[in-house]
Amino acid sequence: MEETIYAKIKTKESAEALINELELVLKSLYLGSDEFAFTLRTKVRANLCEYIKTRLNQENINIENHIKNLIERIRLVPCVRLILAFEPSDDALDRFHSIVISACQKPVFLDVGFSPDIIGGAIIIYQGKYRDLSFKGLFEDEFEKEKENIISFLKK
């Protein structure tokens, strides 16, 4: 069941939003059944609402502990930092996420940053490992090579 939740979360931002929703549900648990039902109905996304209702229908489950554990597990999911030269669409994020998931073989969130300076490609940081696979370095190298030509051209 939890995979359905993870499958919907691709980025760090959406993971934080889910944690916020789960904390709201957890608070509403202490405010009574009406407030809990109201929160599930109005303040969380449909898939999360459905997930919790399914869990509640199961016997011998402590929903409070379950939500707390879920929050903790989401917080422990690692992030892959991607610095991109453009702001990607949801569709693009899906594709990037699926590639990363297939590479990591475990739940991973994308932490996407935007930096037009890198021109194209991406800078990837994961668990202390850094790879600059952008056009920035290539561009700077080429520019350095052409620098003298540009200066001489400017001086004409």
Added chain:
Amino acid sequence: MQIDQSLIYIVILLFTTLTIFLVGIIFAYLKLIRNYVDLKEGRNKYPDPKIFLLRAHAKSQKIIEDATDKARQVVESAETLKLKNIEVVQKQIEHAQSENLKIYQDSVAKIQNESMKVLQNVPEYIKTLLTKEVLIVKDDILKEIKLATENAKNLINQAYKQAEDEVAEYKKVRMSALDKTAINIIQQISRKVLNKEIEMSEHEKLVIKALEEAKRQNIFSDEDSYQESQPEKYK
């Protein structure tokens, strides 16, 4: 017995002493008696002082008279000499005066002549001296002016060279900064243009390519071995 002998010695000593004292007294008495007898008989052993005084007086009278005669003679001869010499001295003084007057007049005349000559030569002398001094001063001033000109010229040259160097350095720095700024601007513009020129689908393709390259480089593996974390150029 012993004491008795001492008493005997003492008695002998006392006796001797008394004997000597008695003998002395007897001699003194005899002398006194003799003086008394002489005085009584009128005998005098010393000459009369009045005789001596009279003799001395007579001798002194004689000496005074002799001295008076001698003095009179001397005074007389001195007066005669005085009268003779006064005339001679007067003549000599007159002669000396006339000689001195003549010498004085000659000297005055000579001094006057010399002074006149000197006074006549003074302007010429001063002129010569001044001309010489002026020439020396002129030479000195010319030397100083030349030296000052050379110094000023050197200073100006140095300052000019320093200014030129500073301007060249400043120009170099400014040109370098300008070049850097121009390059940065061009770089920024180029980046923006390139960024805009690349389509979204191209961007996505490039990112997917980068992710696959990362996957190939085992970036996403959970191995603890620390892999190269320096930027690797995307090719």
